[in-house]
Amino acid sequence: MIRGRRIENKFIKLKEENKTGLITFITAGDPNYNISLEVMKSLPASGADIIEIGMPFTDPMADGPGIQASYLRALKEGQNLKKTIELIKNFRKDNDNTPVVLMGYYNPIYKFGVKKFLKEAKEAGLDGLIIVDLPPEADEEVCNPANKMNIDFIRLATPTSSINRLPTIIKNSSGFLYYVSVLGITGSKTPKIENIKKNIKIIKSLTNIPIAVGFGIKTPIQAYNISKISDAVVVGSAIIEKINEAYNKNSSDVDFILNETSVFVKSLSNAINKKN
């Protein structure tokens, strides 16, 4: 269980403070490398407890139009896996405690070389990995080698993950379990609290790993509602849209983009923290 120390420590601390965590997702290299690095650096001060970074891919099958577009923008700007590792390295220059999780698809890692990727990403300061197109049946590909290097392999559970399937999903997971709140892709439908509550209760009966809930959470009020029933709330598409909106208004004014993003992330964080 004790693998990536940063994620584990973060959830211990949140629990001590009786808080729910905020996990913010941004895409590496969107709208360009420098802005994504500056946004990343600013997230902890705006209330992000864990930072999730999307690794751009041409064919993101689990993502909605918002994240698809952000991946294509980043690729157009020349983002690649090497630069994504660099992003973490640069972030770690002034931040040693905020956990960083990479999320994406297997092919870029496969092509880069799994061993080389894990080694370089770990050295850069990576804590966890979410690879959406690698099921537990393929654990020997990335999950097992990642676990050996103390990188948490974070798995997704969905509303259709049955009670028979859940133990397989949980088995080699560490850090936290990512509960997909809707049947569908990122940034799509609005989650139904009652269903999530019921399913989380089932998962909690099987494991004590922290549960983060994401997909489809866009507003402070939704974040607040989810925060009452989970250990952490993940917001992605809405943040990416906010960054892109600001960038389109004034692409040369980095402070403006950072401020717009920060105001939004703070609104999410404040909503979550008033849960009691």
Next chain:
Amino acid sequence: MYFASRITRELGGAKVYFKRDELNHTGAHKINNCIGQVLLAKRMGKNKIIAETGAGQHGVATATVCALFGLPCTVYMGAKDIERQAPNVFRMKLLGAKIVAVESGSQSLKDAMNEALRAWVSSVEDTFYIIGTAAGPHPYPMLVRDFQAVIGEETKEQIIEAEGRLPDSLIACIGGGSNALGLFYPFLDDVSVSLYGVEAAGKGLKTKEHAASLSLGSPGVLHGNRTYLLHDEDGQIIEAHSISAGLDYPGVGPEHSYLKDVKRVNYVGIKDDEALEAFKFCAKLEGILPALEPSHALGYVMKIAPKLDKNHIIIMNLCGRGDKDVFTVADALGVKL
């Protein structure tokens, strides 16, 4: 099975037979698989069907079985393909299917598949996804192979009836690879039979515009399977090119990758212009308009048959008819319709 006597005479070498899959209902081998999968959907109690399509042949076949079984059908199709395959789009609509234009990515087959997968995760409780080729996540590559293996089984029976022995060579075109796998599968253990899979070499294997993932790609993971892919050094998928929309896919069914690695099947390429020549050749000599996909297979037959002995028996799968391609061919030949 059909003996192409005039083509055989003209090429002056091997005896050329066609497996006439283009005579199937809806004009291609695609229907074999759709009937199998729609029955499975029924059995599983799923009452809605979705599918992806490139050229539209699989979309038409899916729309057809849905009409027959009274199931609502949604077909995901790249916006670019909708434009270049207008007759099939209209056919699908006549059959009662809803067409969703996919605007993401390269707006062609791989993006249609992405979008269908996205739609499926959102509707998996009541919806069955009929994948059109021997690719995608497990168990689709096996399912599609088994439903298409009827091609090879019939071929075996019919050639033994016609010639009293097994053929020497089997030739089929490869996009995702379902017609080729269906033809080859019952012959895999018959080591005397040479197998040739013909990929689309587009404008040439030395150019960047082709769809030859087996010949020029490298292993990768896409759409839930590990297979040869066209991708760059960062693992980003590269757009394929072929004059034939049905071969225009940057991956290939994983079993073909296996058959390449164990060297059971020879994978070769035929260019756009060679396929066009074969298309015209077949029309003039046999009175058959082949689809542009099997025109690639025929292009390879034309290359090797003249060099082979008169006793050598080649069977080529004529997996689709060419009516759908008349506009593309006219355009490529500079003819205005």
